[in-house]
Amino acid sequence: GNSVTQMEGPVTLSEEAFLTINCTYTATGYPSLFWYVQYPGEGLQLLLKATKADDKGSNKGFEATYRKETTSFHLEKGSVQVSDSAVYFCALSDRTGNQFYFGTGTSLTVIP
């Protein structure tokens, strides 16, 4: 079956630190992979996605590369800001987007 395993938090970093949030997946077929972000008090927003192996999704300085050999989609950012404080969810879907599976979420707090 399909599932997503995500690094547990919470994660606390100082501003300008390097961020990695690990995500691995189990899937049948060829899923699409996503990172969603949830800012305090808000809904889920699509941060980035990748649809096939070796694709790199990027947005707002965040990056994640679809690694089929390691079944991973780790989220990285070279220099985090206080405004990046949020909960980050890794997810996968089948090709239609009709079946979505979320990780448990990783809370990130960035301190000045």
Next chain:
Amino acid sequence: EPEVTQTPSHQVTQMGQEVILRCVPISNHLYFYWYRQILGQKVEFLVSFYNNEISEKSEIFDDQFSVERPDGSNFTLKIRSTKLEDSAMYFCASPRTDTQYFGPGTRLTVL
């Protein structure tokens, strides 16, 4: 990003009362989803709805829940007799190609 809207943003109700949560998905979409997120926990799939019928539902989606499409653009999630453990954020989502776009959520508080 395509817009999905939800109302109300916050609903407070007494245990045992009925609540109706509303969603307006991406226009002309026939598919939409409801998810639940209990405070501090993961996002859980509740139900998918396609062309006026339930397509798939999780074990959370018991007889207390129902979904409807009362008109061409609105979808609703009804909880017939709320329980304390129904307190959560409820998100609807609308797919476009392989991506789901989420509404801002309704925070349901059951007292």
